[in-house]
Amino acid sequence: MRMIQVAQRAEDLGRASAFYSRLLGTEPTGVFDPPGLVFFxxxxxxxxxxxxxxxxxxxxxVPDLAAALERLRADGVRVVAEPALIFHHGDDSLGPAGTDEFMAFVADSEGNTVGLVEQRVGGRR
Known part of the structure; x- marks a missing residue:
């Protein structure tokens, strides 16, 4: 079994689509309005x-958490939580062994929280 889709609330589809296009660096793969659906x-x-x-x-x-946050801040995106070390991957069960997992959180255009994750080789900043 694998995940195929995750849904996110978007009150304003145009605004949300523009936000996620910028965040993801890609355009939607499908827009169906009505009924009000945008896919990436x-x-x-x-x-x-x-x-x-x-x-x-x-x-x-994200490959570089600091760079992603800098770009998002420049776009006026609100940072909900600054980067923090969440845990060290001692083995490959949740991520590449020997990496540290850092997360930060931002608010999307609709007020939803988006986590940004970077897995860094231990000790690299």
């Missing part, structure tokens, strides 16, 4: 923006 492809998992969906916390891997 996240490496084989669909991100669905939908007016009636409940708010969810989604976590997106």
């Amino acid at each position: 492809d996240l490496d084989g998992v669909r991100l669905l923006l939908e007016r009636r969906a409940p708010s969810a916390v989604i976590y997106l891997q």
